[in-house]
Amino acid sequence: MSIVSSLQKCTAAGLSALFNQSFTEKDFQVNQTKPEFEGDYTVVMFSLVKSLKLSHNAIGNQLGDHLTKNYPQFFSKYNIIKGFLNLTVSDAYWVDLLNKNHNDTCYGKKAMNGKKVMVEYSSPNTNKPLHLGHLRNNFLGWSVAEILKASGYEVIKSCIVNDRGIHICKSMIAWQKFANGATPESTGTKGDHFVGEYYVKFNDAYKKEVDELVAAGKTKEEAEKESPIMKATQQMLLDWENGKPEVIDLWKKMNSWVYAGFDVTYKRIGSDFNIVYYESNTYLLGKGIVQQGLDKKVFYQKEDSSIWIDLTADGLDEKIVQRKDGTSVYITQDIGLALQKYEQYKIDQSIYVIGNEQNYHMKVLQLICQKLGMPNADNIFHLSYGMVELTTGKMKSREGTVVDADDLVDEMVATSKQHTEELGKVKDFTETELKELYDTIGLGAMKFYLLRVDPKKTMVFNPQESIDFHGFTGPFVQYTYARIKSILRKVDSSLLMVDSKDVPNQDVSSMNYDPSTMSLLKLEKDLIIAAEQYPSMIEQACTEHNPSVIANYVFHLAKTFNSFYTEHSIANAETSAKKQLRVQLASITANIIKSGMGLLGIAVPERM
């Protein structure tokens, strides 16, 4: 249990005993004590003054006495300033915590809880390569999955590939018309980029045709309808739906190019999936459900035989779920897939990592599932994240301002190479080690940069800032880790106990100090306090589905360590007791950094 929880419980129990009324943790507030006051944690007593009709001082004195007397293992002393009861946690508590956990690589993680969660993320279109926005999605999805695992959930990562539809046909038509049989191999182009080029070519050709038709006297609307290339594309979509062999062959061929390209990118950025759904397989799902919905009168049919749901009572609009020609719309297959996911895995929760532009759509989806009485409908959760904008404004493909994912990764890795070479600290690395290090730092910087911001918020991508490796960045945290590992390599490893997850309750008689009498310097204590908070940070990140909680925390921990490191020597500590204590401190810090960065999908180097 965290010290904050302990304090809340002890305070509630203490108040109940002292004042003969029942109190719970909600009746008062516990905060970390502000640095300008003495103490570690603070009970705010203003809310108690009214119910008890006593002064702060009276309450504070009685409660402070009670806590220090009855829980000396937690609290050593207290002071009262205005309505704030500041408690000092005893050094013995901190030291004991350090002893028990300093070499536990699973510190902060929970045992399996038997619950199953699906995290759907990434979900690309097969007509263009991944861009910066996809990166935020991928990093978020992967990290949230890790955070859920650390919190005891079994996680199934899924991906729905948007591999069919009019937009896919656009790049197919353009390839037929303009490629002269060119392939990724023949042009030496990565498959997804290759296909993306034809998607662009389609739009150029289409625009040209429309302009010409408009110049010939048509209205814009007419021109858009009559454009030959668009008509050909629509015909191709029909041919695809009818299974016309040469169209299917072309579709398969071009998609396979895209997948080959995606595989490379996914491998590079670390995305992976337990199950991949393809829209070409799922787009007919949900049609049966539409019929059932009609029978249940959740849906209704209009005269033209299109099928709708009326959501006006829920503050939304009417929504079509099946066209008059009997074909399904986007949301129909989503309903079908939602049910399939549940039937396939019996998941307790279904998380969708999708941008906030689809907030309305996801609200409608969940509402429909609920009205249909689907078993998992209440456990659909839309992890809605904000768009990534540039300092110059939004990314616009038409204006060519889209930041390509592969290019960005390459730039970040190149920058990390350049910085590393300038510093000249790794001259003895082999070529392979160097390459791995550049990847670790470059990708670490990028992931940290995108994950450090609250997912819900729109964020600005500043290229200069993103390649800064100082301050609140991934490389800063990685560097702190490498410094600690450098020290730990040099000191006697017997100062650390073996990993306590392997050998619980091991003999501590070889300790160089007595944990019950060891006193802590301020910077030592600050570091243990920070380390103690890691488990509750994982909890918070999990309930909020928010990796930025971890990013902010890990940065804070690293910063706290660096202050400690500059001020006090570990290897040459004043006494052997202090040396062991500090080695343990370094160890727990390194373990948490590695673990926390791992939750963000970021590797840490042993040396840099």
Next chain:
RNA sequence: GGUCCGGUAGCUCAGUUGGAUAGAGCAUCAGCCUUCUAAGCUGAGGGUCAUUGGUUCGAAUCCAAUCCGGAUCACCA
């Protein structure tokens, strides 16, 4: 127009179950490498928490109104 989200230092962001003098990083300025990795540390300056009103012992945080920005409201996906 309806609905939803946001507005905190020059810039990028924390902080919102209401608590003490609103915090980081970048940028600017001033210091610190013969001692465990200076991708580091220490310090300084920088704020009408969009505005106005309300709730109360106490509001960046809760409520209302207003202003500004964004998203969305397709027989597109």
